[in-house]
Amino acid sequence: MLNRRTLLAAGAALPLVGCATMTPRGGGDLRALSFNIWHDMQDWAARRPLLIQAVRDADVDVIGLQEVLEDAAKGLPNQADTLAEALNAAGLGEYRVVFSSTDAEGAPRRYGNALLSRLPIVSHDMKRLAPLDDSRTALRAVIQVGQRQVTVVNTHFHHTPEGGAIRATQAADLLSWIPQDGAPLIIMGDFNAPLSDPGLASFGPPRFISALPDGAVETTLNPAKGHDRRVIDHIFVEPEAFVVRGARLIGDRPTDGEYPSDHFGVVADLSLR
Numbered sequence: 001m002l003n004r005r006t007l008l009a010a011g012a013a014l015p016l017v018g019c020a021t022m023t024p025r026g027g028g029d030l031r032a033l034s035f036n037i038w039h040d041m042q043d044w045a046a047r048r049p050l051l052i053q054a055v056r057d058a059d060v061d062v063i064g065l066q067e068v069l070e071d072a073a074k075g076l077p078n079q080a081d082t083l084a085e086a087l088n089a090a091g092l093g094e095y096r097v098v099f100s101s102t103d104a105e106g107a108p109r110r111y112g113n114a115l116l117s118r119l120p121i122v123s124h125d126m127k128r129l130a131p132l133d134d135s136r137t138a139l140r141a142v143i144q145v146g147q148r149q150v151t152v153v154n155t156h157f158h159h160t161p162e163g164g165a166i167r168a169t170q171a172a173d174l175l176s177w178i179p180q181d182g183a184p185l186i187i188m189g190d191f192n193a194p195l196s197d198p199g200l201a202s203f204g205p206p207r208f209i210s211a212l213p214d215g216a217v218e219t220t221l222n223p224a225k226g227h228d229r230r231v232i233d234h235i236f237v238e239p240e241a242f243v244v245r246g247a248r249l250i251g252d253r254p255t256d257g258e259y260p261s262d263h264f265g266v267v268a269d270l271s272l273r
Contacts, residue, residue: 027146028272030119032211033060034154034188034235035251035265038225039069039111040076043258051260052086054251058267059092062143063116064154066190068099072108080114093118100126100139113139113189115154120144130173134158134166138174142183148272151178155189157199167191167199175202184241184272190233190263203236211235211268212247224254225262235268245269 037051055063063083070078084095098121101112115124124141138155155174158166178185187208193200195214203210212235221227237244247268251260 026271028148029245030061030145030150030270031059032062032064032152032186032188032235032268032270033058033250033265034064034066034190034233036066036156036190036233036261036263037068037079038261038263039067039079040071040074041262042225044076046258047260048082050255050258051251052083053255054260054265055083056087056090056092058250058265060267061093061117061119062141062152062186063095063114064139064152064188065114065116066154066156068112068114070110078110078114080116084116087116087118096121098124098139098141100137102128102135102137112137113154113156115139115141115152117141117143117152122149127174127177129155129170131166131169134170136170138177140178145272149183150272151183151185153178153185153187153189155187155191157189157191157193159192161193164193164197164199167193167197168201171199171202184238186235186237186242186270188235188266192232194231195234200234203234205239207238208236209239209244211237211244211270212266216247217249220249220264220266222252222259222262222264224259227262233263233266235266237268237270241273243271243273245271 068080080097084097087095095116095118099114101110103110122142127138129136140153157170219229220231220233250265252264
């Protein structure tokens with residue numbers, strides 16, 4: 001179910017543009033990104049360098065990816081590994097990848113979620129969320145941020161507009177799985193619903209706030225890929241533990257008519273209290 005990789009900068013042979021540098025941050029600061037990368041839909045070969053460029057330019061510490069694919073029959077390596085290798089080769093740090101899937105480890109085709117971190121990963125785990133027939137997972141990593149440890153969760157919830165009750169079940173199952181150890185908590189992902197959805201009520205105040213406030217952007221879905229305008233990608237944080245310094249979208253501008261994905265990425269700048 002769970003695959004952990006240590007990725008080195010050497011050996012990455014992916015198209016990169018220009019050079020990148022890692023921006024120094026304070027010991028209690030981190031930048032998080034949630035991005036649904038749309039597996040290999042449409043022209044992945046054209047989208048891949050755009051995704052790499054967008055994430056490189058964002059200079060993030062921890063990344064939650066949804067719709068990550070590896071497919072031996074297509075000759076497609078794990079897409080999270082591909083991204084990490086490119087970021088490492090660009091000198092942005094030593095990103096490690098943790099990948100979760102409902103597909104068996106070692107299967108020729110695996111589809112799921114990934115966490116990438118250039119901050120030390122202390123531990124990690126995954127859970128298949130109830131209801132099991134919806135085939136959704138949550139991925140959890142404890143990362144070292146300065147002198148403190150932070151729990152980061154990445155997930156991808158049920159997709160139908162009328163499925164609020166299913167999302168509520170998934171939210172409850174996810175939250176019951178989080179250790180009650182007092183560690184500051186970030187939960188991010190593609191929740192397939194706006195903040196007003198009843199299924200996401202558990203991620204509202206007072207325990208959580210959205211790093212991207214309601215109404216801050218028009219959409220995290222890409223209208224150029226045929227989507228209605230909806231904000232369904234979120235980064236939830238505990239206001240008692242974090243100050244949100246800012247949040248924005250990435251991958252929301254085309255290059256030669258193409259985008260990195262059918263979603264836009266959400267970036268949040270956070271500081272531990």
